[in-house]
Amino acid sequence: MTTTDPTLRTRLKRDLAARHARLDTLFSSFDLTTRPGLTGFLAAHRAAFAAIRPAPGGLTGPALLTRMIDAIDADLATLDAVAPPPLAPLQLTRPEAQDYVLLGSRLGSQLLRRRWAAATDPALQDAGRYLTLPPLTGQWRRFCDGAEALGGSGTGSDAIIAEAGALFDLFVTAGHAACKPPCLSPEWTT
Numbered sequence: 001m002t003t004t005d006p007t008l009r010t011r012l013k014r015d016l017a018a019r020h021a022r023l024d025t026l027f028s029s030f031d032l033t034t035r036p037g038l039t040g041f042l043a044a045h046r047a048a049f050a051a052i053r054p055a056p057g058g059l060t061g062p063a064l065l066t067r068m069i070d071a072i073d074a075d076l077a078t079l080d081a082v083a084p085p086p087l088a089p090l091q092l093t094r095p096e097a098q099d100y101v102l103l104g105s106r107l108g109s110q111l112l113r114r115r116w117a118a119a120t121d122p123a124l125q126d127a128g129r130y131l132t133l134p135p136l137t138g139q140w141r142r143f144c145d146g147a148e149a150l151g152g153s154g155t156g157s158d159a160i161i162a163e164a165g166a167l168f169d170l171f172v173t174a175g176h177a178a179c180k181p182p183c184l185s186p187e188w189t190t
């Protein structure tokens with residue numbers, strides 16, 4: 001790595017910013033203060049997490065996926081909703097990609113938790129196990145420090161970016177599958 005090369009951390013943020021913005025827009029269309037909105041949001045995340053076949057190693061993996069899926073299943077049961085149909089599996093080979101997306105998703109959840117907390121329906125208030133899982137900021141910082149120390153050029157980095165992009169796309173697919181009216185806000189057009 002020369003001093004002018006981007007680090008892996010820089011590339012992840014820069015190259016995937018547009019895809020994250022797409023996810024943000026899509027999932028912000030689920031109104032977490034309504035039963036259909038919260039149910040659709042949780043169902044989409046459940047379907048995406050369950051489709052991930054983790055890469056060996058890294059900071060996250062099967063243990064975190066199981067923890068998130070179990071929390072969502074308990075929330076869906078509270079909402080009298082069933083688990084969504086499965087999506088095609090996505091086999092990962094790059095632990096950096098899965099750590100980036102899984103730990104990064106906890107950052108967004110902190111914002112979404114505040115949106116959900118505005119719900120007044122007691123059933124919705126009881127369905128916050130997933131959204132109130134710990135933010136895992138320590139692991140996120142560890143991941144960022146590691147990615148900051150790695151060069152962002154070359155086929156290895158390209159493969160990590162491609163797998164992280166495929167993971168974002170998996171969530172987009174899951175969001176669209178779960179997003180049926182009336183979970184959509186009126187301004188949703190794409």
Ligand code: HEM
Binds near residue numbers: 171
């Ligand atoms: C409405 C939905 C979402 C919102 C509002 C949202 C919001 C955010 C925010 C505010 C951050 C920056 C946090 C910080 O820097 O402290 C962030 C980062 C991130 N989010 Fe999301 N997010 C959403 C959905 C998702 C989903 C579904 C995933 C993946 C499954 C995801 C993955 C990530 C990743 C990987 C980062 C780190 C970006 C970087 O710094 O490189 N987000 N999100």
